[in-house]
Every structure is written in C-alpha cells, then in structure tokens.
Amino acid sequence: MNINVLRSDMKKILISIIVLTSFMAKSQELTVYYKEKRKPAQVKKKESFDYTEIDSFLIEGMKKFRATHKPGVGKDSIQLYNQKFRAVSDSLYAIVKEKLKKKERNKAPLAIPSYDYITILKVNKKESLYYPQDNVSNDTVSRTSFNKKGKELVDEQINYNDSEIIYLDISQKKKISALKVHKFDFRGRKFLIDETLEPQEWELTEETKKIDQYRCYKAILKNSDKKVEAWYTNEIKAPYGPKGYYGLPGLILELKEGKKKVSFDKVSLFPSESIIINPPTEGEKINREELEGLAQKLFDQY
Numbered sequence: 001m002n003i004n005v006l007r008s009d010m011k012k013i014l015i016s017i018i019v020l021t022s023f024m025a026k027s028q029e030l031t032v033y034y035k036e037k038r039k040p041a042q043v044k045k046k047e048s049f050d051y052t053e054i055d056s057f058l059i060e061g062m063k064k065f066r067a068t069h070k071p072g073v074g075k076d077s078i079q080l081y082n083q084k085f086r087a088v089s090d091s092l093y094a095i096v097k098e099k100l101k102k103k104e105r106n107k108a109p110l111a112i113p114s115y116d117y118i119t120i121l122k123v124n125k126k127e128s129l130y131y132p133q134d135n136v137s138n139d140t141v142s143r144t145s146f147n148k149k150g151k152e153l154v155d156e157q158i159n160y161n162d163s164e165i166i167y168l169d170i171s172q173k174k175k176i177s178a179l180k181v182h183k184f185d186f187r188g189r190k191f192l193i194d195e196t197l198e199p200q201e202w203e204l205t206e207e208t209k210k211i212d213q214y215r216c217y218k219a220i221l222k223n224s225d226k227k228v229e230a231w232y233t234n235e236i237k238a239p240y241g242p243k244g245y246y247g248l249p250g251l252i253l254e255l256k257e258g259k260k261k262v263s264f265d266k267v268s269l270f271p272s273e274s275i276i277i278n279p280p281t282e283g284e285k286i287n288r289e290e291l292e293g294l295a296q297k298l299f300d301q302y
Contacts, residue, residue: 028123028124028125028237029125029274030122030236030238030268030269030271030275031120031121031122031123031271032121032123032251032253032264032265032268033118033119033121033264033265033267034118034119034120034121034242034264034265035118035119035262035263035265036116036117036119036260036261036262036263037115037116037117037261038115038117038162039115040160040161057096061088061092062088062089065084065085065088069081069084069085118132118134118265119131119132119133119242119262120132120133121240121241121242122275123238123240123251123275124274124275124277126169126171127167127168127169128167128168128238128240128246128277129165129166129168129278130164130165130166130167130242130244131164131165132163132164132165162179162180162181163179164177164178164179164180164181164243165178165179166244167279167280168244168246169279170197170239170246174194174196174197175193175194175196175198175244176195176279176280177192177280178190178191178192178280178282178283179191179193179283179291181291189283190282190283191284191286192280192281192282192283192284192285192286193285193286193287193291195287195288197246199247200224200246200247201221201222201223202219202220202221202230202247202248203219203221203222204217204219204248205219205220209231211233211253211254211264212253212264212266214233214236215235216231216232216233216253216254217233217234218230218231219232219248221245226257226258227256227257227258228245228255228256228257228258229255229256230245230248230252230254230255230256231253231254231255232248232250232252233250233251233253234249234250235250236250236267236269237249237251238250238251239251240252241253242255243262251267
C-alpha cells in the first residue's frame with residue numbers, strides 16, 4: 001500500500017476521532033428551553049358590592065317598624081319593644097345576607113388566566129441548573145363598574161404564581177432548591193432547601209416518538225408518589241431534565257407530572273464559552289419536611 005495513501009487515511013480517522021470526541025465533550029454543555037402552561041397557585045379575591053339598595057332596604061324596614069310600634073311607658077313595655085326591635089332587625093339582616101349571596105352568585109367571576117411559563121436548563125460536565133427565564137411575580141386582575149349614582153365599584157383578584165430554581169450535582173449527590181410555593185406559604189417567601197440527591201428509579205420502555213428532530217424514548221418513574229413519565233433522547237448525552245428530574249441515558253425533552261406537562265422548546269448544543277453554574281443562595285433555609293408542614297404550622301399560629 002502506498003505510504004501516502006495510508007497517511008491520508010490515518011489522518012482522516014484521526015480527524016474523525018477528534019471531531020467525535022469534541023462533540024461528545026461539547027454535548028455535555030448545553031442550554032435547553034422548556035415551556036408549560038400554568039395557572040396561579042393561589043388566588044385572593046376582593047369583591048365590591050353596591051350597598052345602596054341594601055342600605056335603602058334596611059332604612060325602609062326600620063322606618064316601617066317605628067311607624068307601627070311605639071315604646072310604651074314602663075319597664076315591661078320598653079323591654080317588649082326592644083325584643084320586637086331585635087327580632088325585626090335579625091329578620092332584616094337575614095334577608096340582606098341572602099341578597100348579598102344572590103348578588104355574589106350572579107356576578108360573573110374574574111378569569112383566572114393561564115400563562116406561558118418558560119424555563120431554562122443549563123448543563124455543564126458535572127452540574128445542572130433549572131430556573132425560570134423571567135422573574136416570576138404575582139399579578140393583579142381588576143374590573144371596574146359604576147352603580148346608578150355613578151359610584152365606582154372595583155373587583156380585584158391577586159394571582160399568586162409559584163417559581164422554582166433547582167441545582168443538581170450528580171457526582172456529589174447534591175440538590176439545592178430555591179422555591180416560592182404559595183400552597184405551603186401564603187406570604188410568598190422564598191425558601192432554600194439543601195438536601196441529598198435521592199436516586200430516581202426509571203422503567204425504560206421501547207415506546208418512541210419524535211420531538212422536534214430527536215427520536216425519543218418513554219420512561220416511567222417508579223419510586224414516586226405521583227405519576228411521572230419522561231421522554232428522553234439518546235442523541236444528546238446529558239442525564240438531566242426539567243424540574244430536577246435526572247438519571248436517564250439522555251436529555252429529557254418532555255415531562256408529564258400528573259396532569260402537568262413540560263414541553264421542549266429549543267436547545268443550544270455548542271456554547272461559545274464554557275457554562276459556569278452557581279447554585280442558588282437566596283432564601284430562608286429550611287428542610288423538605290419543614291416546608292411541607294409549614295401550611296399547618298401557619299394555620300395553628302393564626
């Protein structure tokens with residue numbers, strides 16, 4: 001064999017190995033964007049009513065009573081008058097209570113909007129960080145109307161939105177989460193949980209589907225108290241996914257957690273610079289058990 005041809009073939013093989021090694025190394029550093037439809041975790045309503053009609057009803061009722069009942073002379077007569085007055089008052093307020101309930105039933109509720117929650121997963125060779133693309137804040141919805149006398153009436157609804165930042169270091173079995181969970185804390189404080197990364201046991205299936213350009217396989221999480229299924233691809237060698245799920249042979253592109261679904265949006269595989277990941281540090285330090293018992297603790301306090 002010609003020595004020059006041999007050298008040329010060896011050079012091509014070497015270049016292929018370098019390119020493949022480079023791709024495998026680069027594929028460990030990536031940025032993934034996910035999206036999901038969310039609704040507020042908690043809703044607080046402040047509704048206004050037009051009390052003009054109610055006030056007129058009460059005033060008219062009291063006028064009729066006073067026109068037909070006069071306190072007599074003597075202790076017994078005054079006591080009897082007061083008893084009748086209280087009975088009429090109770091009856092009037094019972095009617096008012098029903099009127100208010102009817103008004104509330106007939107009033108069209110303010111919409112509880114769903115919104116696009118965009119999240120980012122950054123991965124380097126040993127860590128991952130999952131976080132919302134934008135700062136998550138509460139939003140207020142209001143509706144203004146006017147009564148017959150031109151008085152402004154405002155219905156207001158505050159939608160409280162949860163958020164989570166999740167850091168994983170698989171090699172160190174470390175998980176740090178910065179959470180804002182209104183289910184457990186109506187004040188909306190941020191909590192920081194530093195915990196050991198628990199192993200996730202997956203059942204790998206042969207079921208496949210295409211997500212974007214990637215061939216994906218279905219996996220079902222076995223050691224969970226809720227139904228979790230993931231669609232991962234072997235074409236991107238990163239054992240991570242959204243919401244702190246990990247441990248599959250490739251990147252999770254779609255996740256179903258109960259009725260909630262996180263979908264793949266796009267991925268950047270070749271960052272121009274190395275991805276540096278820092279775990280979250282802000283929030284009140286608490287453990288998982290304390291967080292889940294927080295709602296009862298706050299209820300007992302108040």
